[in-house]
Structure formats: structure tokens, C-alpha cells
């Protein structure tokens with residue numbers, strides 16, 4: 556049976572938007588549960604590969620509740636997170652407020668320690684901005700960002716190639732592009748086990764926490780219709796990119812595509 560949140564083509568964005576409106580309040584919790592917290596490690600790995608430096612501009616597309624945007628901020632770069640879901644962005648902004656209040660309290664409690672370690676002050680979070688927008692029609696001029704990232708977003712777009720092409724367009728020549736998403740293991744047995752987990756176990760998180768198993772049944776449906784790491788690498792190779800690399804986790808269940816925009 557086809558998942559109600561998955562429809563191919565143009566109308567897809569409306570269904571995906573409805574999906575994330577439904578799951579936004581529980582999104583972070585379910586991420587931890589369904590991945591056994593491993594998504595935190597995969598995102599840390601992406602941030603390492605991105606090598607974001609002070610003074611650079613980084614753009615995180617389909618930023619959701621802000622995991623990557625916050626993780627890239629301590630390097631001192633200017634980070635923009637973009638998403639089309641007001642509900643997901645509301646969680647991101649709430650997280651920023653909460654962590655700023657915590658930091659201010661800790662500065663009041665131990666001013667000496669904070670004076671010794673200025674990087675633990677509020678500055679990094681102050682350089683994270685969230686904007687509402689469509690990843691397929693970015694509101695930015697060409698060649699603006701040293702780093703452009705997208706985690707668990709590309710698979711949700713109506714046209715993944717158009718999404719990649721927007722990433723390449725707004726990246727500076729030499730800019731780093733990184734895509735983290737569910738992958739497709741090459742080993743058929745491993746892939747079968749993994750798809751079985753996505754089909755029979757993961758929808759339970761949707762049923763228990765969001766009252767609708769189709770919210771998380773969507774992951775498998777969208778993955779089947781997504782070319783995953785090899786398709787993304789092939790598309791990037793045709794889009795003026797070089798230094799292509801695929802970093803696989805758990806035999807390809809998850810993967811990061813890395814590329815740099817040609818032209819330096």
C-alpha cells in the first residue's frame with residue numbers, strides 16, 4: 556500500500572510539509588530512539604568533514620530543528636539554517652533560546668571560567684540564523700557560501716537533482732557540499748534486514764509518539780524512490796563538482812556524499 560505522505564512529483568512538497576508539521580514536537584526524541592542515538596555521531600562526522608572555519612558562511616538546507624546548524628556554529632562561522640516547515644523552525648528557535656539562557660546562567664555562576672574560555676560564551680549561537688524557505692528555490696544569490704549541507708533532506712524533495720543544483724549554485728567556487736541521508740547497502744542480505752527494520756519497526760515510533768504509523772512508514776517509501784549515495788555522487792559529478800567522496804556507515808545504511816564546487 557502506498558504511503559499517504561509520499562506522492563511523486565509537484566504535489567509532494569505539500570504532503571512532506573504536512574508530515575513535518577505532525578512530527579515536529581517529537582522529531583528529536585524519535586531521531587534518538589530510532590537510530591539508537593547514532594544520528595548524533597553521523598552528524599558530528601559530517602561537521603568534521605565540512606571543516607567550517609571562523610569567518611566563513613555556511614548554509615544548512617532542510618535544517619529542521621537545527622542539529623547541524625548548532626553543531627557547525629562553535630567554529631565561529633556565520634550559519635544559516637533554512638527549512639520550509641514553520642513547526643520545525645519553531646523547535647529550532649526554541650532550542651537556541653533554551654541554550655542561550657543556559658549559557659548565560661553558567662556565565663553568571665562561574666564568570667572566571669567563562670572569562671578563561673570565551674568560546675563558551677553566547678557568540679557562537681548568536682551567529683546562527685534560521686530562515687523559512689524552499690530548498691528548491693533558494694532565496695540567495697549565486698556563490699555565497701563556503702559550506703552547504705543537507706542532512707535527511709534531499710530524499711524528501713520532489714526533485715533531488717534540482718535540490719543538488721541549488722546547493723551547487725549558492726556554493727562558492729571551492730565550496731564544500733555535504734549530504735547526509737539514509738543509504739542503500741550494496742549487500743542484498745544487509746539491505747533486506749535494514750529495509751525490514753524500516754518497514755516493521757520504525758513505523759511504531761510514528762504510531763506511539765505521533766498517533767500515525769504512516770509518518771515513519773514514509774521513510775522506507777521515500778528511500779525506495781531515492782537513488783541514495785551512488786545516485787547522488789553521479790549527479791554531483793555532472794554538476795561542476797570535484798573531489799567526490801562517499802563516507803558510508805553501517806555498511807551503507809547511512810552515508811555522506813562530499814564534493815567541492817569546481818572553479819578555484
Ligand SMILES: C[S@@+](CC[C@H](N)C(=O)[O-])C[C@H]1O[C@@H](n2cnc3c(N)ncnc32)[C@H](O)[C@@H]1O
Nearest residue numbers: 575617618619638639640643689690706707711
Ligand atoms: C528529516 S528532516 C531533517 C531535519 C534535520 N536536517 C536533521 O537532520 O535532523 C527533513 C526536513 O526537510 C524539510 N524540507 C522538506 N522539503 C523541503 C523543501 N522543499 N524546502 C525546505 N525544507 C524542506 C522538512 O520541513 C524537514 O524539516
